[in-house]
Amino acid sequence: MSESDLIWLTIFVLSVFVGVEVISKVSSTLHTPLMSGANAIHGIILVGAVLVTGTSDSTAATVVGLIAIVLATINMVGGFVVTDRMLQMFTGRKKEPRG
């Protein structure tokens, strides 16, 4: 393991703790939107897909990369939009006069 690997490992370990800590008090009402929101966040693999496509040298690699971009974008954009739709209902309810 090189010294830079140690930095990567540090980031990884700290992120594990942050990931658990920030959601540790979630109520069961929000399990579904939280899962859906977290799901949208890993759509950030889009950044990786863009990077590998942008450096691809063969047509085949470019095509595969573009497929990865489409898939990652669906994950990311769709995930955030559907989460917002769910949450809109939660907050919309408070504004209802009959609520």
Add this chain to the structure above:
Amino acid sequence: MSGTTLGLLYLIAAVCFILALKGLSSPRTARNGNLLGAAGAVLATVTVLTTKGLHHRELILIAIAVGTVAGVVAARRVQMTQMPQLVALFNGVGGGAAALVALLELHEIVAFDKGADAPTFTLVATAFTILVGTVSFAGSMVTFAKLQELMTTRPVTFPALPVLFAGSFLGGIALSVVLVANVSLWVGVVIAVVGLGLGVLLVLPVGGADVPIVISLLNAFTGLSVAAGGYVLGNTLLLIAGTLVGASGTFLTRLMASAMGRSLANILFGALKGGSTLGGGEVSDRPVRSGGPEDVAILLEYANRVIIVPGYGLAVAQAQHTLRELVDELTAKGIEVDYAIHPVAGRMPGHMNVLLAEAQVPYEQLKEMDDINPQFKQADVVLVVGANDVVNPAAKTTPGAPIYGMPILAADEAKQIIFLKRSMRPGFAGIENELLFDPKTTLLFGDAKDSLSKVLSAVKAL
């Protein structure tokens, strides 16, 4: 843009994601949290597009546009009842994208000096990304098929399954070792194929009612896969975001499993031990007491305290609004009415809250299981609409039942129980419900919306 600037912008995006998860765990901040996450994602995407020396920029933009349109259309069009499938689908394509990215990176490693200088750690992480990404992809697709009822929702097992599963799992690890020793794109492709098989084998034995927990687990898998991909590409944002989702997803999976009183191992492998075979899905011909809408209306009318147990059947029939009208009518007559929400009512934890919120049911009437359970004893009538497994006493009384150990709503303690059901068909878990044959129980057969509107007019007529 310099490398430092890029790094700083990625850092801002990572902070957005952390705050997004934080926001999503509390009702008041949830929506802003999600929007903040989206802002972070947009920032990161714009940032990567400005990277120096990026080829095929136009094609990349077109691909992003195509994905955006597809994602938005799917997310907007989906019925709230079908949302669990959509989340599974989004998760699957994310895992697939991660695996493809790792394969492409492997292709570059091979092209560059035949990978002679590639560090062991990078190759291990590449193999991990491919394997876990494809497991997540294939697993999510099977999950989708189960939830969409394209295939049976019951656990699928066959005698060779455990051996095949263990074989593929060890095979995946062995192939990763081979990849490190002998860098080749083909080994990567074989790992991907093994991962696809492993994903299918992982989800097949899981019963319908447990599928949502598997979605959450696969969500965590995709996160870890993205994190490993971040290491391979040397991108801190991917590492942080992927790890965040991996860690919080694993934690959330455990929370959900414990809400059902199950261990994760039991959910994944319970069927293999023959534990879930009780769910025969057969329809019994034992006698039940059924009634008409007027009988139900009279029972409700004479009650002082009514508790409603809504289930997936309510949502399928789109009867939330009619139910709310009925509850309004009863409340106007001075009857105290609450909704008892089981944590896994619907098809995902918290799903029922979303569905009832859509019908503008006031938040105060939605009671969580632990709060409402002691009150069933005082309830004159429990009205079970399109629910089954969540009030099935077999969870308490029948060891070996697929749902044994799952906390249930104590509907059996009420003075009268009314079931609105389409048929005598068992619930999602595929087991018979003793409560249907209880002398205190009245059944009203029919589509939930249809039945509810008949009951509503009968109540109004009284």
